[in-house]
Amino acid sequence: MIQILFGVLDLITGGYLLGSLFFNLSNYFLIIFGTIIFIKGFLFIKYLDVASILDILSGILIILSVFFAMGEILKIIISIYLIQKGIFSFRFW
Numbered sequence: 001m002i003q004i005l006f007g008v009l010d011l012i013t014g015g016y017l018l019g020s021l022f023f024n025l026s027n028y029f030l031i032i033f034g035t036i037i038f039i040k041g042f043l044f045i046k047y048l049d050v051a052s053i054l055d056i057l058s059g060i061l062i063i064l065s066v067f068f069a070m071g072e073i074l075k076i077i078i079s080i081y082l083i084q085k086g087i088f089s090f091r092f093w
Helices: 002-022 027-043 050-067 072-088
Strands: none
Touching (some): 002 050, 002 072, 027 050
């Protein structure tokens, strides 16, 4: 059940980040989503999973994208990673 919850969170974060490229969406939610993704990755880092390390990196980059100019390609890559990770979390359901 928690896997599905985290998958939905990944889908929402990836979709919101991707949507922020095309629409003027609030940066406040990007900070919140980036922080949650960072904390989620930090919780599971003890298993030395590559996905946890990428979650930490994604969370940091999402937060930094609010304060600094970041390339659109990097945002698209992070969005695609989070969306595909969210989709794959439903395979065990």
